[in-house]
Amino acid sequence: MAGLSRRAFVGAGATGAAGAWLTGCGQNTPRPDDSTPAVPPDDVPLARPDGVDDPAWAHVRAAFDLEAGTAYMNNAGLGMPPGRVARAVADGYRAISREPRWATGELRELVAGRVRPGLAAFLGADEDELSLTRNATEALHLSAAGFDLRPGDEVVFTTQEHPAGRRPWQLRAARDGIVTREVFVPSPLLRADDVIEAFEAALTPRTRVIAFCHVTRGGHLYPVRRLAALARDRDILSHVDGAQAVGMFPLDLHDLGCDTYSASLHKWFLGPTGTGFLYVRAGARDRIRSAFAHDATPENPAFEPPGTNDLPVRAALAASLAFMEQIGIDRVEARTRFLSDYLKERLAGMSGARLVSGSTPETSGPASTIFELEGVDAVASVPVIAERASIHIDEHRRDGHEAIRVSTHVYNTTAEIDRLVEALAGLRPA
């Protein structure tokens, strides 16, 4: 940015989509010329990586503030946003505390004029089908609360759902007398057809909703489009939990055909902590209602939680969006698949390692690798790996597994994975 002031840089439109939008920002609430912008311009735009290997992604990795020597491989737990996203949050709060009047105006305009339409385009949805939430759990609750269900109506979900995807239905069972049923999904998942067949066998004339993940926390990729079609053919509604999918690969919600879709934006999308969304298909609004507004209508469905929200956090989603747009979500998928394939190859050469997540793109998300290590206590291994190797991983002691979860994003490297494999080898009993 040498030789250009930040403001001039924005004015020159050099920051890509976010920068171009910012030139028209703040018109309703003009700020004094000498004030700090509430909405900071992006840093230098990132070139689209040419290839999947580490050198092609070195400039992307440099956009993260992680301390030298530390490797973060728990993105499925909580995403590590690029430095520009963290700065956008801080700048937004700072601006509000300096001059709330114009700062809140600018931030609101950024959310309305850039974040909402940008997210809609990124997700293949219409803007009015999306509601911003604080996380996936909140969106899952809003979705489950909205379905028009009566006592005895059945909701079917899989044994691999996150508690956040299960509890909202359990609440409805306790309050409204609906019946919940679970279909068993094995790990590793070898065929997408296994999920389809499990649902087909479980549906009854009383089934009103099926609910399932896009990618499970255990790394399984479900055949969402086919499941949504299966439901539609039987006049059943479908809900998808996309917490482990959004920001990992290209997504087109209209094409998927589900009725509702909830997700975090603070995991793979690399948004600031405390961000997510709920999608409700426009055509399903006559069967899914607002959890808040008595006067909601299909034209004004009012799914979004009302009241004051964390404006600087929401507005900073513009920086995550620009980051994803600049590097390309198709490139993110290719890079994360490359890294997890590299890890899988290394694990294949380790005696006593057994993959729990799928090994093919048909049944596994590109970025999370879950495996058991014979004789290793997965929960105890997490702090040991952090201490010995400065690598952050997670455990997956669930669904009957004593497993370790390694979730690598674009910023990880093959050298870090080599270091991890070495540290894992040190965990094995002698």
Ligand SMILES: Cc1ncc(COP(=O)(O)O)c(C=O)c1O
């Ligand atoms: C599959 C799945 N659904 C829902 C959630 C909950 O996400 P959030 O913390 O954003 O509410 C998670 C979190 O790990 C998850 O993995």
